[in-house]
Amino acid sequence: MLLTASDLAALKGALIVSAQAYPGEPMRDPRTMAQVAASAVIGGAKAVRVQGLADISATRSAVQVPVIGLFKDGHEGVFITPTLHHALAVAAAGAHVVALDGTRRPRPDGLTLAETIAGIRAGSGATVMADCGSLEDAIAAAAAGADLIGTTLAGYTGERPKIQGPDLELLEDIVAADLGVPVIAEGRIHTPAQARAALDAGAHAVVVGTAITHPATLTGWFLDALES
Numbered sequence: 541m542l543l544t545a546s547d548l549a550a551l552k553g554a555l556i557v558s559a560q561a562y563p564g565e566p567m568r569d570p571r572t573m574a575q576v577a578a579s580a581v582i583g584g585a586k587a588v589r590v591q592g593l594a595d596i597s598a599t600r601s602a603v604q605v606p607v608i609g610l611f612k613d614g615h616e617g618v619f620i621t622p623t624l625h626h627a628l629a630v631a632a633a634g635a636h637v638v639a640l641d642g643t644r645r646p647r648p649d650g651l652t653l654a655e656t657i658a659g660i661r662a663g664s665g666a667t668v669m670a671d672c673g674s675l676e677d678a679i680a681a682a683a684a685g686a687d688l689i690g691t692t693l694a695g696y697t698g699e700r701p702k703i704q705g706p707d708l709e710l711l712e713d714i715v716a717a718d719l720g721v722p723v724i725a726e727g728r729i730h731t732p733a734q735a736r737a738a739l740d741a742g743a744h745a746v747v748v749g750t751a752i753t754h755p756a757t758l759t760g761w762f763l764d765a766l767e768s
């Protein structure tokens with residue numbers, strides 16, 4: 541195991557920062573993303589989350605904290621580390637944690653989530669984070685063997701409304717289900733108060749992306765206020 545149970549326990553109450561730039565954006569460069577991730581670590585991030593094989597390996601070299609890696613392929617349906625092949629590539633690139641689509645939707649390679657997780661375990665020492673979009677996803681992902689459950693896909697799969705801030709109701713429901721797996725709050729956490737609220741709702745740790753690492757969106761938030 542790249543991460544021991546005590547490493548996971550040490551993330552209790554942690555801020556995890558996701559550094560991602562999107563296709564066509566000027567910051568979409570592995571060196572840049574590794575620098576952003578390293579800057580977040582200086583600020584106190586206890587782990588980082590990065591997308592793409594080159595970003596994962598550059599970030600592994602740039603930080604000493606756990607790296608959660610994912611591999612986005614496309615942008616709709618099952619696109620976050622959609623297949624076992626993608627997942628093993630993420631692990632081989634150096635991710636301590638492989639984040640993957642943890643929904644109940646059919647996967648492009650025809651494998652179940654349980655088969656995918658078993659394949660990751662057989663082929664790597666990586667921890668598995670299941671990015672879920674509903675309570676039913678979370679229950680199924682825990683049963684399939686996920687080590688961590690994320691609320692990452694709440695509002696993106698059609699099962700939950702895409703509210704403006706984080707889906708704390710879903711987070712509370714997953715925590716209350718007591719699945720025996722740490723629950724990570726992720727998705728539309730845009731303020732320190734929302735991050736605090738996620739911990740208070742029972743999250744083991746909180747992932748913040750856009751609000752820390754995506755200047756184009758941040759600029760737009762300010763512009764909206766000035767133009768309204």
Ligand SMILES: CC(=O)N[C@H](C=O)[C@@H](O)[C@H](O)[C@H](O)COP(=O)(O)O
Pocket residue numbers: 558560610620692693696726727728729747748749750751
């Ligand atoms: C739905 C999806 O594709 N989520 C992605 C997952 O890695 C990222 O685009 C998000 O930035 C990340 O989840 C962090 O969320 P936020 O940027 O809202 O703090």
